[in-house]
Amino acid sequence: xxxxxxxxxxxxxxxxxxxxxxxxxxxxxxxxxxxxxxxxxxxxxxxxxxxxxxxxxxxxxxxxxxxxxxxxxxxxxxxxxxxxxxxxxxxxxxxxxxxxxxxxxxxxxxxxxxxxxxxxxxxxxxxxxxxxxxxxxxxxxxxxxxxxxxxxxxxxxxxxxxxxxxxxxxxxxxxxxxxxxxxxxxxxxxxxxxxxxxxxxxxxxxxxxxxxxxxxxxxxxxxxxxxxxxxxxxxxxxxxxxxxxxxxxxxxxxxxxxxxxxxxxxxxxxxxxxxxxxxxxxxxxxxxxxxxxxxxxxxxxxxxxxxx
Amino acid sequence: xxxxxxxxxxxxxxxxxxxxxxxxxxxxxxxxxxxxxxxxxxxxxxxxxxxxxxxxxxxxxxxxxxxxxxxxxxxxxxxxxxxxxxxxxxxxxxxxxxxxxxxxxxxxxxxxxxxxxxxxxxxxxxxxxxxxxxxxxxxxxxxxxxxxxxxxxxxxxxxxxxxxxxxxxxxxxxxxxxxxxxxxxxxxxxxxxxxxxxxxxxxxxxxxxxxx
Numbered sequence: 001x002x003x004x005x006x007x008x009x010x011x012x013x014x015x016x017x018x019x020x021x022x023x024x025x026x027x028x029x030x031x032x033x034x035x036x037x038x039x040x041x042x043x044x045x046x047x048x049x050x051x052x053x054x055x056x057x058x059x060x061x062x063x064x065x066x067x068x069x070x071x072x073x074x075x076x077x078x079x080x081x082x083x084x085x086x087x088x089x090x091x092x093x094x095x096x097x098x099x100x101x102x103x104x105x106x107x108x109x110x111x112x113x114x115x116x117x118x119x120x121x122x123x124x125x126x127x128x129x130x131x132x133x134x135x136x137x138x139x140x141x142x143x144x145x146x147x148x149x150x151x152x153x154x155x156x157x158x159x160x161x162x163x164x165x166x167x168x169x170x171x172x173x174x175x176x177x178x179x180x181x182x183x184x185x186x187x188x189x190x191x192x193x194x195x196x197x198x199x200x201x202x203x204x205x206x207x208x209x210x211x212x213x214x215x216x217x218x219x220x221x222x223x224x225x226x227x228x229x230x231x232x233x234x235x236x237x238x239x240x241x242x243x244x245x246x247x248x249x250x251x252x253x254x255x256x257x258x259x260x261x262x263x264x265x266x267x268x269x270x271x272x273x274x275x276x277x278x279x280x281x282x283x284x285x286x287x288x289x290x291x292x293x294x295x296x297x298x299x300x301x302x303x304x305x306x307x308x
Numbered sequence: 309x310x311x312x313x314x315x316x317x318x319x320x321x322x323x324x325x326x327x328x329x330x331x332x333x334x335x336x337x338x339x340x341x342x343x344x345x346x347x348x349x350x351x352x353x354x355x356x357x358x359x360x361x362x363x364x365x366x367x368x369x370x371x372x373x374x375x376x377x378x379x380x381x382x383x384x385x386x387x388x389x390x391x392x393x394x395x396x397x398x399x400x401x402x403x404x405x406x407x408x409x410x411x412x413x414x415x416x417x418x419x420x421x422x423x424x425x426x427x428x429x430x431x432x433x434x435x436x437x438x439x440x441x442x443x444x445x446x447x448x449x450x451x452x453x454x455x456x457x458x459x460x461x462x463x464x465x466x467x468x469x470x471x472x473x474x475x476x477x478x479x480x481x482x483x484x485x486x487x488x489x490x491x492x493x494x495x496x497x498x499x500x501x502x503x504x505x506x507x508x509x510x511x512x513x514x515x516x517x518x519x520x
Contacts, residue, residue: 032429033429038462038463041414041459
């Protein structure tokens with residue numbers, strides 16, 4: 001018997017170490033499945049999953065949809081832009097309407113932090129959080145850790161630096177929880193204005209010098225500057241940000257070791273990393289995308305197996 | 309109690325062997341009141357059966373050129389490996405395609421009972437136009453084999469599929485599935501469990517019938 005300790009995936013905060021290893025072991029098997037010539041298993045054929053996206057997404061939505069289809073689940077897609085949400089329908093009403101059409105699981109992205117948690121308390125369906133505001137993006141953190149594990153063998157005791165806009169990033173928060181849970185050492189690096197106060201209370205260190213951070217780390221996870229979430233100017237100019245916190249090939253070559261470069265996408269080429277870094281051998285950005293499908297299959301499979 | 313025969317210098321009551329055995333049986337009965345196990349096959353018997361099965365396989369597949377042996381995970385793999393070892397070592401078969409197929413994601417009881425952990429699938433060849441032999445330790449309801457028949461389709465279209473099982477529990481089938489090669493037929497009731505132990509995994513070669 002092996003099952004998750006939770007019925008919903010709302011955030012990494014609610015998982016334990018065993019859950020993460022179970023997800024990774026299951027993802028290993030699904031990775032083998034998606035590399036077969038026939039990439040599909042019939043496991044979830046009597047499960048219906050609704051992908052509800054109140055915020056734009058390309059990668060995550062596609063990745064979830066592929067994961068669902070590879071598991072033979074029935075999929076319905078819903079984007080807030082073309083829906084009754086525009087007419088003033090509440091979140092619970094919208095979701096309950098979808099659920100009354102016999103939907104078993106909901107994958108939701110929402111601009112408000114805690115939207116998934118709220119929903120899980122009020123509707124009868126397994127909820128997977130695909131990003132809620134600046135709060136959590138658990139499947140991204142899982143696939144990031146899974147990719148580190150694949151590249152370096154283990155996540156425990158590795159030095160990982162998360163560079164960029166930590167303040168607005170749900171990827172950063174979920175990654176910090178996931179990495180700490182697995183015993184990695186975590187530093188965050190970025191302009192002081194984009195690093196939340198009291199972040200040290202999560203057990204991470206703050207480093208404002210990118211060169212020093214890169215010299216320390218085994219893995220650098222480069223985040224995008226989220227201009228759409230910025231209400232004020234947090235740094236003088238994009239050019240200055242790039243000069244201080246952008247990674248280029250010259251900087252990587254000046255280090256005395258080969259570090260692993262990650263990016264959750266979408267990349268602003270030439271801002272947080274240059275093209276030659278993004279496309280280099282050290283970058284595992286495209287592996288992250290591939291692993292995303294396997295990890296999401298594992299999450300959906302493990303949650304669906306708990307539906308009574 | 310019977311008085312000890314002459315020569316028992318300690319002067320205690322002597323318990324004859326037959327009585328001792330009764331007492332021993334009684335005490336094991338107490339310990340395993342809820343579960344008793346009987347040895348169905350010993351290591352020697354298993355060895356003889358494995359050699360017979362290997363010969364039967366050779367009869368139909370000769371040099372195994374177009375054949376793929378596939379162990380159904382988790383426990384069929386041990387049997388498959390054992391058979392390949394015998395075929396290679398004692399019958400000088402040069403090359404045998406051996407694969408391990410996990411059926412967890414193809415089961416028909418998802419969400420209806422126990423959540424089973426998946427095992428690895430290792431298939432480094434296509435089964436297109438091959439003669440496939442599924443190998444599993446115990447054939448019970450036939451549902452695992454049903455799942456395996458679906459799962460194998462992801463690796464091509466075999467020209468034929470056969471089934472080899474060490475133990476065939478003949479009165480428990482839910483589906484019309486029968487083995488092509490069988491080690492031993494067993495009549496076990498549904499409350500009973502047949503457990504096959506392998507030396508490489510469990511420390512001994514033995515088959516037990518466990519009743520609750």
